[in-house]
Amino acid sequence: MTTQEELGQLRIAKLSNAVLMSMLSTVDSRDNSAECWIECVNDNGEQVRLIPDKTGWQDNRREVMVMNTATGVNTKLFFTPGEYPQLHDITLHNADAYKVMSAIPAAVLRWAIQRAR
Helix, strand or coil: CCHHHHHHHCCCCCCCCHHHHHHHCCCEEEECCCCEEEEEECCCCCEEEEEECCCCCCCCCEEEEEEECCCCCEEEEEEECCCCCEECHHHHCCHHHHHHHHCCCHHHHHHHHHHCC
16 A cells, blocks of 8 residues: 555545645655654655654653654654644644644644554
8 A cells, every 4th residue: 555545545635736746745654563654855845754652641642753854853743632633732832843843744744643642
């Protein structure tokens, strides 16, 4: 199964424009018992890898680590669970984390949030 087929099963492959579709063509993922990540090109043209936390937090927040392979900067994003996950307070008040998150295609970010525990 390709990543685009998997994103389609999650009902997030319906994209509004050709720019977003071309960005998804750069997506690669690995989701097995040993590894879970998704990689793409962000809005700044940098390769980033999103790694969902598989351990989980006691307060049920979901953690996604964003590794920027161009700059070497790692950023942790936190979300509150629910049908429509929202930014957790830790991320909401971190301007740098918010910039990193907003540069990632939404479909890829939703994949990572859904995989996090």
